[in-house]
Amino acid sequence: MFFDPNSTVAFTGRRTYRGQADDLMQHVVGQLAGRGFRTFLCGMAMGFDLAAAECVLRVAGRYRDVELVAVVPFTGQAERYPAADRERYERIIREADGVVTLSQEYTPHCYAVRNDFLTDHASVLVAWYDGRKNGGTHYTVTRARRRGMEVINLWPDEQRELDFGASQLLEQANDV
Numbered sequence: 001m002f003f004d005p006n007s008t009v010a011f012t013g014r015r016t017y018r019g020q021a022d023d024l025m026q027h028v029v030g031q032l033a034g035r036g037f038r039t040f041l042c043g044m045a046m047g048f049d050l051a052a053a054e055c056v057l058r059v060a061g062r063y064r065d066v067e068l069v070a071v072v073p074f075t076g077q078a079e080r081y082p083a084a085d086r087e088r089y090e091r092i093i094r095e096a097d098g099v100v101t102l103s104q105e106y107t108p109h110c111y112a113v114r115n116d117f118l119t120d121h122a123s124v125l126v127a128w129y130d131g132r133k134n135g136g137t138h139y140t141v142t143r144a145r146r147r148g149m150e151v152i153n154l155w156p157d158e159q160r161e162l163d164f165g166a167s168q169l170l171e172q173a174n175d176v
Helices: 022-034 048-060 083-095 110-120 135-146 156-161 164-175
Strands: 008-013 039-042 067-072 098-101 124-128 150-153
Touching: 008 048, 008 110, 008 135, 022 048, 022 124, 039 048, 048 067, 048 083, 048 124, 067 083, 067 110, 110 135, 124 135, 135 150
Parallel strands: 008 039, 008 124, 039 067, 067 098, 124 150
Antiparallel strands: none
């Protein structure tokens, strides 16, 4: 699969996400689709990733050419998910426009490979990042910033760090 980074968005966030920013995420994804972003890459982890994928599927109903691509770090990623998350994962995989599986088996670095894929193939990163300096979300946000990507952080206390374009989207969402 080929991805044009200029029209591609990726997601990263904590697995502890429980819907705290669903309305804001819906607005931001809609705004990005309105700006011409058509491909949305999701790493399919529990928490924020699955919520982001479901959000894209909802927005795709309003924009026919919006696509969700599941970026799976290894075959069997969801085997140890709780039943409800495994069911969400499987439904999202069925409804996705594409699936990229990066490895046939788990490896110690498969999640970093997935996170690199996300930042290598997009120009915008939508995050649920609390600022903690550990884990895959920190790694992905840091890598995106180093690459000069637009980072839209939906975590309430971190919004002050956003660049102008992302801040403008969030101001519009707060006006709704």
